[in-house]
Amino acid sequence: MRILCLNGPNLNRLGKREKDAYGTFTLAELEADLAQFASDHGFELTCRQSNHEGELIDWIHQAEDDGLTGIVLNAGAYTHTSVAIRDAIAAIRIPVVEVHISNVYKREEFRHHSYIAPVAAGQITGFGKDVYILGLHALLLGNQRG
């Protein structure tokens, strides 16, 4: 089983940015925890982060071409703006679990709309760093519906 964890714009600034919303952990710490989880559960995990929409889209396409099991995706602010990322997800058949560190529904109104949610297998929001582990569990359970 191979899974991709994809982080979008500004998530390379975790640990420095808006700590009230996102906590104090860094992207490197998060990725180390996820790597440990993957090795404990016997699957292969690749973590990537980009601030560039097109690069995220290329990696989403690539994940399907490489025969991956699924993607855990935190698209950051692109969640609320990007029809192109939504279309990339709609264009692949492998499941994408949408995650957000903060509870987007408790925050500004513009964060309440997700272009990704209608094409995602599901959405996990507001449990801090744990959303990534919860997303991986969802893919490992393999019960996503179409």
Ligand code: DQA
């Ligand atoms: C976020 C929520 C988004 O609204 C925001 O733009 C982010 C991070 C989260 O993980 O809580 O960059 O996706």
